[in-house]
Amino acid sequence: MEKQKIYELLTKELKTAKVMIDEPMNKHTNFKIGGPADFYVVAKQLEDVKATMQFAKENEILLTILGNGSNVLVGDKGIRGIVLKIAIEELTIQKEQEYAKITVGSGVLLGKLAQILLKKEISGFEFAAGIPGTLGGAVYMNAGAYGNEMKDMIKEVTYLDENQNLVTIPKEQCDFSYRHSIFSTKPWTIIQAILQLPNGKKEQIKAKMDEYAKSRQEKQPLKYPSAGSTFKRGTDFITAKLIDSCNLKGYRVGDAQVSELHAGFIINLGKATAKEVLQVIEHVKQEVATQTGKNIELEIKLLGEF
Ligand SMILES: Cc1cc2nc3c(=O)[nH]c(=O)nc-3n(C[C@H](O)[C@H](O)[C@H](O)COP(=O)(O)OP(=O)(O)OC[C@H]3O[C@@H](n4cnc5c(N)ncnc54)[C@H](O)[C@@H]3O)c2cc1C
Known part of the structure; x- marks a missing residue:
């Protein structure tokens, strides 16, 4: 199928997401490297993620999922097929007496989430404040720093499987280990996660975040x-x-x-x-x-x- 035809058909399937053709990937990676993606879709809604996955499957078009592009090297010849950037940014926080339950969309940036949790006096996420990725990328990678990893706080993860079914699994089924999760081995798209973190004191959380930021500034x-x-x-x-x-x-x-x-x-x-x-x-x-x-x-x- 011609590029223009794919563009028109895919655009019709999407609610709010826009499709870009031949989008340079150096604009979307932290490395600032990478040739063009045939099609680049930024999806803020679950429906658009689902529709893009379905469209790619039905038309046998390659699909690549992208978070914030902070752990990838994209080739100079670019990416064939569709790059689907996950930008689902829903967030709800329920504070209980000791713990908070945080339901967070996979497109939320870790730095932004860390700042929100600081304001709400929820601790344990300080380590992630300086990691320039999304929640989805961090779950996929089981990102970690300063002795903490994503797996320490995740309760469950919701994803779209290869048939676009929405599935929720508990942490125990995520097969987390050092920089690895079940998601690194499957064609699934992470949609959201539920985190559980203890309530804390703003000054202490801030002090830890400052200490880690200083260490990153000095060492990286x-x-x-x-x-x-x-x-x-x-x-x-x-x-x-x-x-x-x-x-x-x-x-x-x-x-x-x-x-x-x-x-x-x-x-x-x-x-x-x-x-x-x-x-x-x-x-x-x-x-x-x-x-x-x-x-x-x-x-x-x-x-x-x-
Ligand atoms: C300056 C700097 C410091 C860093 N420090 C750390 C650190 O301290 N600790 C650490 O662990 N990492 C660190 N990283 C690496 C990186 O930020 C993390 O791995 C981060 O979690 C990647 O998230 P992302 O959204 O950018 O993912 P991307 O780079 O966009 O993608 C990474 C992989 O995850 C997949 N993916 C992304 N989102 C989804 C989704 N929603 N569903 C399914 N698959 C998805 C992609 O297909 C890709 O294979 C650092 C990077 C930089 C540039």
Whole structure:
């Protein structure tokens, strides 16, 4: 089917979401890298997510789900088919005596949620304030920092399965482990989650958030576009330290560079391409394997054509 025809048919199916053709993905990724998506849909409503998934399935069009694009490297040739950005931002908070129940849409940004929880004096989410992703991306990745992970507070997750059925599962069925969840292995779209967090004191919550923000400012190259830690932590080693010990800080191909500040980050110095980032990744992997005998594994997700 022609692009224009797909555009017209898909647009008809959607309530409020807009469809963009040949949308440059460098506008939608934290790395500021990536060629065009054939179709880019931003869905704020469940109905539009469902309709897009159904349309892609019926017409055998590739579908890629995107949150805030903070843990992905998109190829220079872009993404074939539809990129569906999840922007469902519903949020309800029920405060009980000790705990709060938070029902949160998968498009809500973690930083925004952390600020709301601070105002409501709900603690335990401070670790996520500086993670630049959505709730959906954080559930998918089981994002974590400073000794906490999403799995610590999740009660249940609601998603659309491959047949667009809305399903809710308890945390126990989410198969959470380090930077992994059942959602990383299935063609499902996370719609919302229920979190349970204890009530706290504003000053203490704020103090923790400030401490973590300061630590990030000092240790992470936040001035440059990146996708955070490029590699996963090892079972018996800290990957950034290992990379540093191999003298790879500052290693550069074009505008892609192993950060001088934090060896775990690959940064975009300006006009880096996905190909350059991949070349840096390959070099780092090979050097670490040769010099230390350890294999390091990617944390970031590669999307599209390279
Ligand atoms: C400066 C910086 C600091 C970071 N610090 C941390 C940190 O401390 N800890 C940490 O864990 N991570 C960190 N990250 C990585 C990243 O922010 C997290 O992994 C985040 O949870 C990704 O969320 P996202 O919405 O951006 O997901 P995206 O990058 O958009 O997507 C990531 C994956 O999730 C899938 N996905 C996204 N939303 C959905 C959904 N609704 N349904 C199904 N699948 C979905 C995508 O298909 C993709 O495979 C950092 C990144 C940066 C740039």
